[in-house]
Amino acid sequence: MQDVIIYLGPSLPVNEAEKILPATYRPPVRRVDLLEAIHIKPRIVGIIDGVFFEDAAVGHREVLEVIKAGITVVGASSMGALRASELYPFGMIGVGEVFRMYKEGIIESDDEVALMCDPTTHTAFSEALVNVRVTLTHGVTSGFLSKEETEKIIETGKKLWYPDRSWTRILTDSIPDTKRRDEIKAWLVVNAIDQKREDAKVALMHIRDILS
Incomplete structure (x- = not known):
């Protein structure tokens, strides 16, 4: 069983992330990706980056299904912060400043954290x-x-x-x-x-x- 699955993209290079936390790192989360995570049954799913407008974003129901399966879900930074600000009353854990800003209504729009990046290397081409x-x-x-x-x-x-x-x-x-x-x-x-x-x-x- 994999202990931790992290969905990560342009927010932080994987090689730097691995120095902080050894885990299974996957590309930015898309719609239905979390359904696979439920079958793998890790202890924790971390959502940092996810697709926004170029593809179907991860849905609220998917996150709730993961939580319902007894898996801890942590969100921060980008898509993770956005979803955590919406779902923390239902058990998703949000951390970080961006999460706080969404939670307190300082920012509201999805595109506050959106940026353009290379789909393979995840190098950012724009500024959030x-x-x-x-x-x-x-x-x-x-x-x-x-x-x-x-x-x-x-x-x-x-x-x-x-x-x-x-x-x-x-x-x-x-x-x-x-x-x-x-x-x-x-x-x-x-x-x-x-x-x-x-x-x-x-x-x-x-x-x-x-x-x-």
Whole structure:
């Protein structure tokens, strides 16, 4: 019996994940994938990444069936955080900042965590809006960014189709002053926060603690 099955994609490279938690790693979860997990009967299923708009997303009923089968389900970072925010009253465990943001209604749309990636390598080609939000919050807290700048940047990001979101595109469309735009780009090199990546690590450590 496999103890842990983790559905992982662009949020964290598998080779890094394996250093935190030895497990069976599978690509981002799709509709009906969890039905196979029920037959395998692992102790824990971890949902980090999943498909969104290009294919059928994992359904709420599927997650509930896994829980009903006595399997612990942990969600974080991306699709996992979204489903956990909807299903934690029914036993799904949510961890991490993105989960908290969904749970508390700070973010609501699926496309806050969606991005475009290579279907084979899972290399991300766009930036998740939730990462933009967290980074901007840090920018305001540290005094580098003004509230007005962050509001303009977020509004611009929200208007873009999720595969088109990148820091370069968002800043080009939202910050007309080229000098200030270059200052922000230079600041991002050191200060950009990949919250989805951090939450994926937290989820793996949480599962590791459950197993210990």
